Amino acid sequence: MNTHASAASATEVVQQGLDKRYSAESRFKIYGILGISIAMVFLFILMFSILSTGIPAFSKSKILLPFYMDPEVINVEDLADPAAARKINLRKIVNDSKAAFFGATERADKRQLEEVVSTLAQLEVLEHIRANPEDVGQTVELWVTADDEAGRWYKGEVDETLPENRRPLNDQQIEWLKRLTAEERVKTTFNDTFFQGGDSRNPEQAGILAALKGSFLTLIVTLGLSFPVGVAAAVYLEEFAPKNRFTDLVEVNINNLAAVPSIIFGLLGLAVFLNIFGMPRSAPVVGGLVLTLMTLPTIIISSRAALRAVPPSIKDAALGLGASPMQTVFHHVVPLALPGMLTGTIIGLAQALGETAPLLMIGMVAFIVDVPQGFTDASSVLPVQIYLWSDSAERAFVEKTSGGIIVLLMFLIAMNAMAVLLRKKFERRW
Amino acid sequence: MSLTSILLILLGIALLGSFYAKSHVLKMAGSQVTAMHSLPNHHFAYTFLVTLLPSAIVAIIWSLSEQTVIMNLVVGTFPENIQALPADLMSLTMTKFQNFLNGVVFGEPDPWMVASGEAYVSMVSNSRWGATLVSLILAGLGVYWAVSRIEPQFRARNRVETIIKGFLIVCSIVAILTTIGIVVSVLFESIRFFREISIFEFLFGTHWSPMIAMREDQAGSSGSFGAIPLFTGTLLISAIAMSVAIPVGLMSAIYLSEYANQKARSVLKPLLEILAGIPTVVYGFFAALTVAPFLAQNGASLGLDVSTESALAAGIVMGIMIIPFISSLSDDVINSVPQSLRDAAYGLGATRSETIRQVILPAALPGIVGAVLLAVSRAIGETMIVVMAAGVAARLTANPLESVTTVTVQIVKLLIGDQEFDSPKTMAAFALGLTLLVITLCLNIYALHVVRKYREQYD
Numbered sequence: 001m002n003t004h005a006s007a008a009s010a011t012e013v014v015q016q017g018l019d020k021r022y023s024a025e026s027r028f029k030i031y032g033i034l035g036i037s038i039a040m041v042f043l044f045i046l047m048f049s050i051l052s053t054g055i056p057a058f059s060k061s062k063i064l065l066p067f068y069m070d071p072e073v074i075n076v077e078d079l080a081d082p083a084a085a086r087k088i089n090l091r092k093i094v095n096d097s098k099a100a101f102f103g104a105t106e107r108a109d110k111r112q113l114e115e116v117v118s119t120l121a122q123l124e125v126l127e128h129i130r131a132n133p134e135d136v137g138q139t140v141e142l143w144v145t146a147d148d149e150a151g152r153w154y155k156g157e158v159d160e161t162l163p164e165n166r167r168p169l170n171d172q173q174i175e176w177l178k179r180l181t182a183e184e185r186v187k188t189t190f191n192d193t194f195f196q197g198g199d200s201r202n203p204e205q206a207g208i209l210a211a212l213k214g215s216f217l218t219l220i221v222t223l224g225l226s227f228p229v230g231v232a233a234a235v236y237l238e239e240f241a242p243k244n245r246f247t248d249l250v251e252v253n254i255n256n257l258a259a260v261p262s263i264i265f266g267l268l269g270l271a272v273f274l275n276i277f278g279m280p281r282s283a284p285v286v287g288g289l290v291l292t293l294m295t296l297p298t299i300i301i302s303s304r305a306a307l308r309a310v311p312p313s314i315k316d317a318a319l320g321l322g323a324s325p326m327q328t329v330f331h332h333v334v335p336l337a338l339p340g341m342l343t344g345t346i347i348g349l350a351q352a353l354g355e356t357a358p359l360l361m362i363g364m365v366a367f368i369v370d371v372p373q374g375f376t377d378a379s380s381v382l383p384v385q386i387y388l389w390s391d392s393a394e395r396a397f398v399e400k401t402s403g404g405i406i407v408l409l410m411f412l413i414a415m416n417a418m419a420v421l422l423r424k425k426f427e428r429r430w
Numbered sequence: 431m432s433l434t435s436i437l438l439i440l441l442g443i444a445l446l447g448s449f450y451a452k453s454h455v456l457k458m459a460g461s462q463v464t465a466m467h468s469l470p471n472h473h474f475a476y477t478f479l480v481t482l483l484p485s486a487i488v489a490i491i492w493s494l495s496e497q498t499v500i501m502n503l504v505v506g507t508f509p510e511n512i513q514a515l516p517a518d519l520m521s522l523t524m525t526k527f528q529n530f531l532n533g534v535v536f537g538e539p540d541p542w543m544v545a546s547g548e549a550y551v552s553m554v555s556n557s558r559w560g561a562t563l564v565s566l567i568l569a570g571l572g573v574y575w576a577v578s579r580i581e582p583q584f585r586a587r588n589r590v591e592t593i594i595k596g597f598l599i600v601c602s603i604v605a606i607l608t609t610i611g612i613v614v615s616v617l618f619e620s621i622r623f624f625r626e627i628s629i630f631e632f633l634f635g636t637h638w639s640p641m642i643a644m645r646e647d648q649a650g651s652s653g654s655f656g657a658i659p660l661f662t663g664t665l666l667i668s669a670i671a672m673s674v675a676i677p678v679g680l681m682s683a684i685y686l687s688e689y690a691n692q693k694a695r696s697v698l699k700p701l702l703e704i705l706a707g708i709p710t711v712v713y714g715f716f717a718a719l720t721v722a723p724f725l726a727q728n729g730a731s732l733g734l735d736v737s738t739e740s741a742l743a744a745g746i747v748m749g750i751m752i753i754p755f756i757s758s759l760s761d762d763v764i765n766s767v768p769q770s771l772r773d774a775a776y777g778l779g780a781t782r783s784e785t786i787r788q789v790i791l792p793a794a795l796p797g798i799v800g801a802v803l804l805a806v807s808r809a810i811g812e813t814m815i816v817v818m819a820a821g822v823a824a825r826l827t828a829n830p831l832e833s834v835t836t837v838t839v840q841i842v843k844l845l846i847g848d849q850e851f852d853s854p855k856t857m858a859a860f861a862l863g864l865t866l867l868v869i870t871l872c873l874n875i876y877a878l879h880v881v882r883k884y885r886e887q888y889d
Contacts, residue, residue: 028783035681049720236598259874261811267863271615326591354709357813383711
């Protein structure tokens with residue numbers, strides 16, 4: 001009787017403990033789910049905030065205005081010659097035409113019109129009149145780019161409820177913009193300016209092409225140096241190096257270099273490449289060198305993993321048939337490891353493409369208007385351009401920054417997708 | 431001739447010589463190629479390397495050192511009164527002369543300048559000819575040497591393989607050279623900095639304002655270089671980052687490796703890796719554009735005074751950046767805990783969470799500590815997020831709502847834009863770089879050691 005009672009209570013005790021343990025179990029699982037969901041939520045918010053601010057950068061507002069091609073200002077003979085055409089006083093044509101259209105007679109009013117029509121209009125007028133010289137003396141209706149603030153208003157990004165002095169556009173300017181909408185003189189088009197030309201102080205004229213080209217040139221240098229050197233180093237360390245203190249040192253070195261902060265590589269580039277070797281500042285070739293040193297450990301480590309994955313039987317077979325060690329490695333092992341090496345290289349290059357800090361150190365933060373033509377021209381790169389835009393005061397640069405980020409992410413996604421495809425297509429399980 | 435054209439000509443000679451060598455071998459061997467020790471292609475490669483390597487190396491070194499040598503020689507042609515100038519005036523004169531050579535002349539150039547300029551031009555053209563001639567002769571000798579040695583017993587393959595092996599060794603030494611380059615370049619400038627500012631003032635001083643006046647008599651001319659506020663700022667932001675990244679990253683790793691099924695894993699892991707692939711400049715922009723204003727607004731509605739460049743915003747975003755780093759490293763570590771430990775715990779009636787907490791985590795702890803240390807070193811060295819979202823003013827505070835600055839921010843601010851290489855400002859950046867390097871290196875070496883040792887334990 002007595003034993004029966006105590007047994008019952010023992011089960012009870014265990015039962016009670018079990019309930020507690022099961023609830024602890026489910027709590028722990030919830031923490032896990034919470035952890036992963038927090039990470040996912042962060043990712044979602046990040047992507048959402050970039051996309052929602054960046055998508056407008058790919059469109060721009062154009063407005064239809066009548067331009068009087070004053071024959072006193074435009075000399076028809078000048079149009080044929082590009083150098084002479086550049087000297088035409090287009091500012092007067094644009095200013096007079098827009099003042100006439102909006103009925104702005106006061107100096108202050110004319111000044112306010114600068115927030116409506118971009119200075120890009122001068123180029124657009126020039127382009128039109130060079131293509132159609134017979135229009136000189138006529139009044140022509142032309143679609144011209146709106147100023148950045150006007151563009152933001154048309155995209156609904158200007159808060160009209162703010163008091164007038166805290167808004168980028170005053171009541172008069174908004175009145176004009178509304179009039180243009182009412183007369184159906186506004187349209188939204190694809191922002192081709194964003195993909196042409198380089199940086200500009202005017203947000204509506206700033207383009208990303210110069211930075212893209214700079215990134216491209218820098219990556220070419222990086223690829224050209226880091227792939228052969230990285231693969232060669234990996235081949236030596238994995239296939240030929242004797243196991244001794246020296247190779248241990250190299251190995252520890254590579255692992256440590258992989259974890260050295262990137263800005264330190266920038267200091268190296270500044271001290272060695274710029275100040276000792278006297279290489280040009282802001283040049284893709286120096287950027288490429290610095291990024292090469294930075295990506296080299298990544299490439300070496302992944303190439304070694306790829307080489308290690310090749311089964312020893314392949315090597316043994318080649319050696320057994322009388323191939324020299326060098327022939328074995330270069331005729332059999334390396335070709336089999338090549339897809340893995342390429343994957344590692346692409347991932348390393350993707351890192352290099354997104355890298356900013358070391359490039360700031362070697363002067364790639366310069367204000368670059370012209371698209372670089374060669375490896376020694378001053379140039380910027382995509383992430384640095386993004387940093388520069390994010391530092392600019394004008395509100396319209398925010399969308400340029402996000403737009404630039406979207407372009408950068410596209411390239412990164414493309415590169416990583418390539419690496420995944422390569423791995424899927426050529427990966428072999430032995 | 432320019433370096434490129436010299437190299438192209440050398441390449442042409444090497445190719446021609448190699449084809450000649452190959453045909454020579456084929457002729458010599460006749461129908462019995464097997465009688466030769468090495469294949470015709472090995473002789474081809476041998477001739478090519480012997481011709482191209484020495485001549486190209488000489489041409490490249492010549493071109494690189496040419497400028498310095500000629501400049502030194504040209505100084506010898508200056509009139510004696512100019513050569514006797516004191517060092518600072520001399521460097522001014524040299525700059526003037528450089529400008530003159532580049533075609534920038536103000537007014538009438540001095541007659542001696544014209545004379546030395548002409549001497550310079552003739553020296554450059556002589557040097558170009560010399561480079562061309564020497565490298566061509568070397569290339570010719572190479573072809574002659576290689577072809578003359580062709581005979582059936584000649585071990586061309588072994589020699590080619592030795593050269594290739596040499597190239598492989600040189601490539602693997604690049605990593606060591608990089609490390610040496612980093613250490614030397616950072617150390618050299620830092621030593622010069624510490625000659626002007628005492629190392630104790632730098633490491634223990636509490637006031638940082640690296641402005642150096644242009645003239646000595648200017649007010650507040652001595653900048654102060656006490657780096658403590660930078661260290662505390664870096665620590666504060668890193669601590670915030672780690673308090674976001676460690677729980678989230680670790681719990682994600684536990685969930686992914688112990689609870690999630692194959693399907694969830696295959697979706698969630700790549701998504702986490704996306705976080706790792708996003709460039710830091712994007713995180714920085716996200717911190718400055720979204721997180722900082724969000725915190726400032728909500729802080730204001732709670733009655734807190736949150737700076738728009740608060741340490742909190744930069745720290746949280748840095749934490750997000752580090753989540754995938756911690757989770758993937760911990761994932762590896764947790765996965766390498768042997769299954770037998772889990773089975774034993776389940777066999778004793780432990781629940782899953784008990785197994786994880788009392789068996790797996792203690793077993794995996796060293797590896798996880800290593801991962802966290804690597805993550806800390808990453809947080810300390812991270813640059814773009816703090817440059818874009820943290821402040822510039824050095825403030826000694828532990829309040830995460832205030833703006834602080836970090837070591838990396840100061841390096842960037844000191845080195846961006848025009849700088850003279852000798853000013854203490856620039857050298858201070860290198861001293862900061864040295865500190866950063868030493869701290870991260872210690873963390874890395876220790877962490878890698880821990881991780882490696884841990885891995886060996888269960889392998």
